[in-house]
Amino acid sequence: MSINEPNLEQSRGVIARYRAFLPVSESTPIISLGEGNTPLLSSARLSKKVGRDCEVFIKNEGVNPTGSFKDRGMTVAVSKAVERNTRALICASTGNTSASAAAYAARAGISCVVVLPAGKIARGKLLQAVAYGAKIVAIDGNFDDALRVVREIGEDNDFAIVNSINPDRIAGQKTAAFEIVDLLGDAPDLQLLPLGNAGNLTAYWAGYREYHGSRRSTKLPAMIGFQAAGAAPIFHNRVVEKPETIASAIRIGNPASWKQARAAIDESHGAVDVVTDEEILDAQRWLARNEGIFVEPASAASIAGFFKSCDSKDGAYSFEKIPPGSRIICTVTGHGLKDPDAVAKDVVDLAPVAANPEAVRRAIAL
Ligand code: AN7
Numbered sequence: 001m002s003i004n005e006p007n008l009e010q011s012r013g014v015i016a017r018y019r020a021f022l023p024v025s026e027s028t029p030i031i032s033l034g035e036g037n038t039p040l041l042s043s044a045r046l047s048k049k050v051g052r053d054c055e056v057f058i059k060n061e062g063v064n065p066t067g068s069f070k071d072r073g074m075t076v077a078v079s080k081a082v083e084r085n086t087r088a089l090i091c092a093s094t095g096n097t098s099a100s101a102a103a104y105a106a107r108a109g110i111s112c113v114v115v116l117p118a119g120k121i122a123r124g125k126l127l128q129a130v131a132y133g134a135k136i137v138a139i140d141g142n143f144d145d146a147l148r149v150v151r152e153i154g155e156d157n158d159f160a161i162v163n164s165i166n167p168d169r170i171a172g173q174k175t176a177a178f179e180i181v182d183l184l185g186d187a188p189d190l191q192l193l194p195l196g197n198a199g200n201l202t203a204y205w206a207g208y209r210e211y212h213g214s215r216r217s218t219k220l221p222a223m224i225g226f227q228a229a230g231a232a233p234i235f236h237n238r239v240v241e242k243p244e245t246i247a248s249a250i251r252i253g254n255p256a257s258w259k260q261a262r263a264a265i266d267e268s269h270g271a272v273d274v275v276t277d278e279e280i281l282d283a284q285r286w287l288a289r290n291e292g293i294f295v296e297p298a299s300a301a302s303i304a305g306f307f308k309s310c311d312s313k314d315g316a317y318s319f320e321k322i323p324p325g326s327r328i329i330c331t332v333t334g335h336g337l338k339d340p341d342a343v344a345k346d347v348v349d350l351a352p353v354a355a356n357p358e359a360v361r362r363a364i365a366l
Contacts (some may be wrong), residue, residue, distance in 0.1 A: 010037060014072050014175040015079060021178065021210060022076055022171055031078045031108045035071035036057025036175055038063045040183050040329075045290055049310050052324040056306070057182060057188070058287075062295055062335030066128060067175060069200060070100035071335045074162060076172030078104040079161035086195065088113060090159040092146035094196065094249045095125030096334055101162045102132035113159065115139055115146045122248050122296065122339035124212070141195075144254045165256050173200055177207025181331055187217035189326040192309075194301035194333055195225030195234060195272060196250030198261035198264070204331075205264035223270035224317050225261060226305035228298075232274045234258060235316075244278040246342060249298035249334060273316035275304035283307060287332070294336030302330045 013032030015024055024030070039060045046056035053136055054349050061069035078101075081089060089112045091101045098121075100112035105112035118138035122351075129136055139146055149161060154161035164170060181187050186206055193201050201223055211217050227235050228245030233253055240253035255261065280297050283304035287334045294301075306328070308315045319328075336343070353359040 008109070013075055015075055016171060018175045018178055021174070023168060024076070024079060028073075028079050028083045030083055031104055032075045033065035033103060035064050035075050036179065038176075038179070040203065041291070041293070045293060045331070046289065046306065046328075049307075050145050050319050050322075050326075050328065052092055052326075054319075054324070054328060056224040056237065056328045056330065057180075057184075058291065058293060059176065059329055059331040060293055061176065061183065061293075061331060061333050062293075062299065066096075066100045066103045067124075067335035068096040068100060068340055069331070070096045071104075071174060072099040072174035073164065073169030073199075073203070074173050076263075077160070077162045077166050077168040078108050080168045081162070082108050082110065084160070087111065088159050088162040090114070090115070090150055090154055091162045092143060092150040093121075093125075093133045093163075094143050094251060095121045095338070098134065098136075099125045099128035099161060099338075100131070102129045102134035105134065106132045108140060111135065114360075115150050115244065117142045117146055117304065120248055120251065123341060126336035128338075143252050146245075147197075147224045152273055159339045163256065164197055164203075170199055170203045170206060170257075173203035174207030178211060180213050181208070181217050185328060187212065187219050188221045188329045189219070189322065191221040191225060191270075192224045192302040192305055192328065192330045194227065194247070194250055194298050194331075195227045195261065196252045196255065197223070198255040199235065200256035200266055200331075202257045202260040203227045205268060220268060221270075222317075223268040224305065224309070225262050225265060225270070225272045226275050226301040227272065228280065228301065229274040233358045234262060235274050237273050244275045245280075245297075247280050247296075247298040247301060249296060250301065269315035273305055275308060277302050278353065279304040279308065283344070285346070288336065290345065293308070293332065295332040295338060296334040296336050296339045299332040299334045302332060306330050
């Protein structure tokens with residue numbers, strides 16, 4: 001490499017970094033926005049809460065190119081779709097999948113249709129799909145209805161479905177588990193995740209298993225998923241017809257990867273639990289104010305779940321029984337700016353004061 005050649009190594013994305021573990025070949029055109037390689041932050045405050053020399057890390061997936069973990073799967077799904085000469089992508093979404101699909105379609109130079117539950121998408125996510133130039137269709141129904149329609153449309157081969165029912169999405173998303181093992185030098189003991197359509201927990205488990213199988217780790221984590229109390233089909237073991245939660249990203253009543261996630265939770269001796277909207281919003285606020293990490297409500301489910309597992313004996317998983325020195329990962333999945341309305345009630349009166357130091361000092365003292 002000559003001295004003047006740019007070194008783009010860190011921006012090459014998850015396919016370049018984990019090619020051997022992904023379903024790509026030399027002839028696959030790589031469509032990437034430099035996803036992955038997200039921060040794994042040690043949290044002294046959360047570690048102290050568990051005690052017994054345990055260490056807690058936050059994997060901040062909100063730092064991906066479109067602000068959520070979906071980009072890891074989308075780079076693989078869109079690269080494979082382009083390899084197959086697909087001209088258009090289609091997805092149903094609670095918001096983040098559509099933002100990611102729209103961006104990667106733009107990067108690939110193909111079109112993208114997103115089918116969304118009308119009025120149920122966080123503002124920032126909808127604006128992303130608009131900005132990236134996707135064709136947006138709002139349906140009179142919820143996410144589960146949108147996915148049903150997309151599955152039917154996707155059957156005639158004009159479209160590539162890029163929801164997590166597409167195995168290329170799961171393959172890409174497992175790279176988050178690879179990164180964690182690569183950074184820690186071994187697998188963690190517990191992996192906490194928000195649980196919606198259940199693709200991500202399925203993907204992490206696949207990643208941990210694959211690395212373990214190739215002897216890059218000596219153990220496997222317990223997988224612990226957290227659903228919103230009003231949208232908890234896996235927890236209750238039944239379809240929820242009208243899921244409701246402030247965490248719109250995980251407002252899902254009939255998860256596509258239900259069986260796979262259930263199997264991962266069982267095999268890993270993990271658990272599924274629920275967190276209330278109030279717990280979710282408290283955790284979101286706590287994380288922003290105490291760690292400087294602003295996440296959307298759905299992402300805060302893993303942190304809310306962490307607190308529940310620390311505090312309560314009635315939770316599905318109690319940290320009291322974990323061995324001293326355990327390493328715990330809380331993955332936060334999406335950026336807080338995507339859903340500004342969720343924090344709108346915290347916005348104080350911003351009536352302007354005079355533009356002089358005295359007035360500003362007075363305002364601060366209030
Ligand atoms: C921030 O975008 O389902 O359990 O359509 O956006 O893999 O579904 C989003 C899900 C967690 C749940 N956190 O992950 C969609 C969509 C955030 C999310 C989840 C989602 P899965």
